Amino acid sequence: MTELLQKIVKKSPWIYRINAGSCNGCDVEMATTALIPRYDVERLGCKYCGSPKHADIVLISGPVTAVVKDKVLRVYDEIPNPKVVVAVGICPISGGVFRDSYAVAGQLDSYIPVDVNVPGCPPRPQAIIDGIAMAIEIWKKKF
Amino acid sequence: MNIMTLLMDILIFPGGLFAIALGLLLTGLDRKLYARLQRRVGPPIYQPCIDLIKLSQKETLIPRTANITAFRFAPLLGFAGMLAAIAIIPITGIYSGLYQSADLLVLLYLLSMPALSLVIGASASGSPYSSVGLSREITMVLAYEIPLLIVFLTVGMRVGMSTGATAVFSLSSIVNYQLQNGALLFDLVMLPAFFAFLCCIPGTIGVVPFDIPEAETEIAEGTLLEYSGVGLAMFKLTGGLKMLVLSALTVALFFPSGLGSFWLINLLWFIFKCIVICTVTITVVRATTARMRLDQAYKFYLLIPTAMALISLFLTLFSVRV
Numbered sequence: 001m002t003e004l005l006q007k008i009v010k011k012s013p014w015i016y017r018i019n020a021g022s023c024n025g026c027d028v029e030m031a032t033t034a035l036i037p038r039y040d041v042e043r044l045g046c047k048y049c050g051s052p053k054h055a056d057i058v059l060i061s062g063p064v065t066a067v068v069k070d071k072v073l074r075v076y077d078e079i080p081n082p083k084v085v086v087a088v089g090i091c092p093i094s095g096g097v098f099r100d101s102y103a104v105a106g107q108l109d110s111y112i113p114v115d116v117n118v119p120g121c122p123p124r125p126q127a128i129i130d131g132i133a134m135a136i137e138i139w140k141k142k143f
Numbered sequence: 144m145n146i147m148t149l150l151m152d153i154l155i156f157p158g159g160l161f162a163i164a165l166g167l168l169l170t171g172l173d174r175k176l177y178a179r180l181q182r183r184v185g186p187p188i189y190q191p192c193i194d195l196i197k198l199s200q201k202e203t204l205i206p207r208t209a210n211i212t213a214f215r216f217a218p219l220l221g222f223a224g225m226l227a228a229i230a231i232i233p234i235t236g237i238y239s240g241l242y243q244s245a246d247l248l249v250l251l252y253l254l255s256m257p258a259l260s261l262v263i264g265a266s267a268s269g270s271p272y273s274s275v276g277l278s279r280e281i282t283m284v285l286a287y288e289i290p291l292l293i294v295f296l297t298v299g300m301r302v303g304m305s306t307g308a309t310a311v312f313s314l315s316s317i318v319n320y321q322l323q324n325g326a327l328l329f330d331l332v333m334l335p336a337f338f339a340f341l342c343c344i345p346g347t348i349g350v351v352p353f354d355i356p357e358a359e360t361e362i363a364e365g366t367l368l369e370y371s372g373v374g375l376a377m378f379k380l381t382g383g384l385k386m387l388v389l390s391a392l393t394v395a396l397f398f399p400s401g402l403g404s405f406w407l408i409n410l411l412w413f414i415f416k417c418i419v420i421c422t423v424t425i426t427v428v429r430a431t432t433a434r435m436r437l438d439q440a441y442k443f444y445l446l447i448p449t450a451m452a453l454i455s456l457f458l459t460l461f462s463v464r465v
Contacts, residue, residue: 005200012190012197040183042174045190053204053371056197080202080371143200 002143010140012045015132016055016079020072020108022062025122026089030059034125041129044136052078057135059128060114063091063098066105076112082142084135086116088128093117115139157238158230165414166383167191169390172418173426180430191383195376203372208269217264218370218377224256225384232391233318236401236409247295247312250392254291254347257381258284261356261366264378268369276365279437280356286441287346287353290339290448297336297456298327298396304462318399326398332463336455337397339448344389344424346444348382352432353440386425390417 015035019027035041035048049055052075064072076085090096092108108114115138118131152158171188178185205214231250233239258280265277296310302320303311311317327333346353357365367378394416401409435443 005196008193009197009200012193037178037181037183040178040185042178042186043184045186045193051368053369054367054375056201078204080204082201 006140006143009143010136013056013132013136013139014047014049014054015057015059016049016052018058018060018072018075020060020062020092021065021068021103022089022091026061026091029122029125030061030088030128034128035132039125039129041132044133046132053080055079056083056139057132058083058085059088059132060085060092060108061088063095063101063104064106064108064111065103067103069105069111073111082139084115084139084142085112086118086131086135087114088118088131089123090119090121093119096121152230152238153226157232157234158226162226162229162384162387163380165417166380166385166387167195169386169417169421170383173386173421173429176422176426177430180426191379195380198371198376198379199373201372203374204369206269206369209369210267210269213263213267214369215374217260217267218374218381219260220263221257221260221381222377222384224253224260225381225388228253228256228388229384229391231314232388232395233315233399234391234395234409234413235318235322235399236404237406237413239315247299247314247317250314251292251295254388255284255288257385260381261378264370264374265366265368270369272368273366276356276368280366282437282441283346283349283353283356286444287343287448290444290452291343291347293449293452293456294336294340294343294396297333297452297459300456301327301330301333301459304459314395318395321399322401326400328397332458333397333455335451339452339455340393340396341420341424342444342448342451344393344420345428346440347389348385348425350425350429352428352435354434355437355440386421387417390420393420 017027017030035046046057052058058076058079060072062068087093087108091098092114094107095101095104098104116131116135118127120127123131155161168188170191171186174190175185175188205211228250231246231253261280262277265273265280295312298317299310299312302317303309305324306316306320311320321327328337345351349357357367367375370378391413394413398416402412403409
């Protein structure tokens with residue numbers, strides 16, 4: 001029964017983007033290249049949603065700057081379980097080019113549990129879609 | 144009225160299970176066709192069912208500033224209103240409306256229930272984005288209800304004046320009149336009213352260019368912002384039912400003729416007509432336009448559909464036969 005539920009549910013993941021102080025490179029990739037009608041992730045059921053309360057997969061980009069850290073945690077709490085976190089770009093993983101900056105508050109891993117890392121600066125659209133496909137597999141097991 | 148037939152009409156056919164299935168089919172076809180119009184593959188037709196199953200398995204988060212009773216209760220209002228509305232509309236050859244005096248005016252009130260449930264839900268959410276969304280929703284309701292009311296009045300008077308009374312609002316009588324005297328669609332006097340009614344449909348359902356209350360990119364989904372889990376699933380389901388109610392109403396008011404007397408053929412013909420109406424007024428419009436500003440949408444509704452409906456109304460009042 002759970003397996004049937006998982007097979008059904010994995011066909012409808014809804015995506016929400018959080019920009020945690022990113023330079024917008026990865027955001028441009030996510031919003032205008034990887035998940036747009038050209039590569040058609042809608043055939044997998046993916047859809048961008050405007051509200052975190054509707055989301056299943058969270059894409060977080062950017063090094064977690066000190067100013068935005070609380071806000072990211074608050075928005076992360078707004079997302080209903082079961083959810084899965086994808087860190088897009090090298091910045092949430094290690095800080096990227098901003099690594100030793102005074103404004104960066106640390107890795108994303110130390111604040112929220114990250115399920116999939118997609119390194120790259122910015123990652124290729126195909127890599128982002130691959131990361132989302134991996135995230136769907138992890139997500140469906142949480143039901 | 145037998146209680147068993149009442150329950151069957153509202154819960155199984157044509158309300159309830161049949162309406163939910165057909166509403167989800169219309170929503171799925173809309174998404175598939177929209178994708179095809181953009182030269183991509185798109186989700187499978189049963190995607191809305193999967194969305195609803197997934198949403199029912201997510202947890203429901205209620206904001207701290209929310210009014211809990213109204214928040215939980217709001218999605219059910221619109222859903223119940225749409226189920227009752229479907230049970231009132233006659234389907235030629237199969238079903239003759241819940242009561243013989245089933246009224247167009249009752250349907251007008253029921254059609255505003257989903258908008259009302261969105262407004263109650265948004266104001267019970269206690270979020271500033273929701274309050275912006277709900278004020279936009281109320282403005283849109285005010286805008287599209289005016290031509291809708293004039294079209295209903297025109298149809299009622301057209302049927303009434305032809306049969307001796309002044310105005311007839313009973314849906315069964317309107318359908319019977321058209322089965323005897325030819326569909327109102329082919330009546331040239333009613334053609335402007337038909338276009339006005341088609342203009343009201345995207346506004347009522349809330350698709351681009353009139354999806355201002357739910358503007359994702361501007362106010363983070365507006366009215367539905369704080370809903371998750373089963374409440375959100377109810378709202379999406381009500382949206383699908385609204386598509387069905389409006390297309391069934393268009394069919395009943397303007398071209399209700401059946402095809403022969405076998406019930407299956409009449410049913411398929413009715414479903415085909417609903418699909419055609421939804422395609423023309425919702426999908427094609429959604430794929431070819433962008434979202435309007437609130438004042439542009441308001442001005443549009445107060446000018447063009449109202450003017451067309453008024454033309455039909457005055458021609459009907461002076462009993463013009465073309």
